[in-house]
Amino acid sequence: MVNARRNGRPRDYSGRREQGRLLLLVMSLGLVLIAMNEARKPKNWELFFPEVRAERDNEPNENVDEFSGKYFPGVKSEFLETIRDKTHFRVEEQDAWFHLFAVLRTADPAKLCRASIGRIARIQLSEQSKAYRGELVTIRGTIHRAHWLNAPKNDYGITGYYQTWVQPDDDPDRSIVVYCLELPDGFPKGMDISEPAIITGFYFKQWLKKTQEGLQLCPVVLARTVERDRTKQASESSFLSQPSLGLWGGILVVGSAALIAAAIASYVFRRTCRTTRPLRQSDPGVDH
Numbered sequence: 300m301v302n303a304r305r306n307g308r309p310r311d312y313s314g315r316r317e318q319g320r321l322l323l324l325v326m327s328l329g330l331v332l333i334a335m336n337e338a339r340k341p342k343n344w345e346l347f348f349p350e351v352r353a354e355r356d357n358e359p360n361e362n363v364d365e366f367s368g369k370y371f372p373g374v375k376s377e378f379l380e381t382i383r384d385k386t387h388f389r390v391e392e393q394d395a396w397f398h399l400f401a402v403l404r405t406a407d408p409a410k411l412c413r414a415s416i417g418r419i420a421r422i423q424l425s426e427q428s429k430a431y432r433g434e435l436v437t438i439r440g441t442i443h444r445a446h447w448l449n450a451p452k453n454d455y456g457i458t459g460y461y462q463t464w465v466q467p468d469d470d471p472d473r474s475i476v477v478y479c480l481e482l483p484d485g486f487p488k489g490m491d492i493s494e495p496a497i498i499t500g501f502y503f504k505q506w507l508k509k510t511q512e513g514l515q516l517c518p519v520v521l522a523r524t525v526e527r528d529r530t531k532q533a534s535e536s537s538f539l540s541q542p543s544l545g546l547w548g549g550i551l552v553v554g555s556a557a558l559i560a561a562a563i564a565s566y567v568f569r570r571t572c573r574t575t576r577p578l579r580q581s582d583p584g585v586d587h
Contacts, residue, residue, distance in 0.1 A: 370433050371414050373402040374501075379433040384505040385516060392504075396521070397455040399433075399501045403523040404457070404480060411435060411523060415499045421470040424502060424518035431502040438475055438520065439528065440467035442494045445482065461488075463525065465498065476506060479522040486527070495528035 370376060378395035388396070403411070419436040444464040450457045461482055465475045477498050487494055500522030508515050 371402065371406070371411070371435055371501075373406070374399065374433055376433065382432060382504050384428045385507050386504075387507055393451075393453065396503070397450075397453045397457050399503070399521050400457045400460065400478075400480060401455040403500070403521065406523065408523055412437075412499050419502075421467045421473055421475055421518060424475070425505065425516065428502075428505045428518070432504065434502055435499060436502050436520065437497065437499045438465065438467055438477075439497050440465040440471075440475065440495075442466075442477075442496050442525065443492060444490050445486070445488045445492060445494075446490065447488075448478075465496070474517055475520060476508070476517045477520045477522055477525065479524050481524045483524065483527060486525070496525045497528050498522050498525045 375398060378398050381391045381395050383389065383392070415435045415437045417437060418439060419431065421438070424431055424436070442463045442465050445461050447459055448462050449459045457480075460478045460480050463477045463479060465477055467473070467475055477500065479498070479500070482488070498520065500520040503519040503521055506517045506519045508517050
């Protein structure tokens with residue numbers, strides 16, 4: 300029977316060489332964590348996503364103090380109290396509906412954008428409808444339907460508006476319905492279009508809409524107009540053709556850094572934890 304014992308002395312983890320290996324291991328793992336943390340910061344993606352910088356530059360300026368109230372100037376909160384979620388459009392809501400359009404018609408479009416509380420996800424409108432009612436919000440997505448509707452008789456002089464169905468970027472399986480007073484020149488119209496857009500408008504309610512799939516709840520936004528999303532259009536048409544590599548460039552750089560750091564960490568870990576080597580019969584220390 301062959302009895303084997305550990306070859307050589309036990310590892311001295313207080314030695315300079317072993318401490319160096321442990322330090323390299325910790326630093327490699329730390330590099331992975333740092334890379335993951337930095338990847339979460341939008342500003343670090345601007346090299347690969349020019350649209351990120353453009354979107355950030357277009358965000359409302361939080362330091363603008365010209366809109367000190369909860370609502371945009373001219374909005375009357377008493378009208379908003381008549382609105383009810385998860386219902387069809389009700390007669391009681393008609394004054395609120397046309398009142399908001401009247402504010403939009405006379406307001407400076409630039410001021411409307413500056414007064415927006417920012418880009419809001421569809422789920423936020425769905426889950427916190429009452430909290431956002433009457434607020435100017437910004438949504439981003441693709442318009443798939445845009446057609447004109449004549450308005451019913453009203454005391455506000457609103458003759459009609461476009462009904463547009465938006466597929467939001469943050470929830471492409473659902474829709475947001477946007478009613479707007481006008482569309483940009485040359486903007487496509489019809490029941491089967493595809494136009495990336497950015498929209499700022501008043502959030503109205505959760506509309507209970509009958510569709511081919513059955514009853515559906517759709518957030519409703521009232522806007523003066525829509526803005527073509529030029530950044531998204533450019534990125535889609537020139538994918539991988541610009542100096543920036545877009546999405547794949549970002550994934551490649553961050554992924555490569557993570558793989559290199561992981562490989563170094565794995566190598567150091569194996570070297571650090573290997574305390575024995577295979578014994579052969581000719582090795583010293585093997586009893587026959």
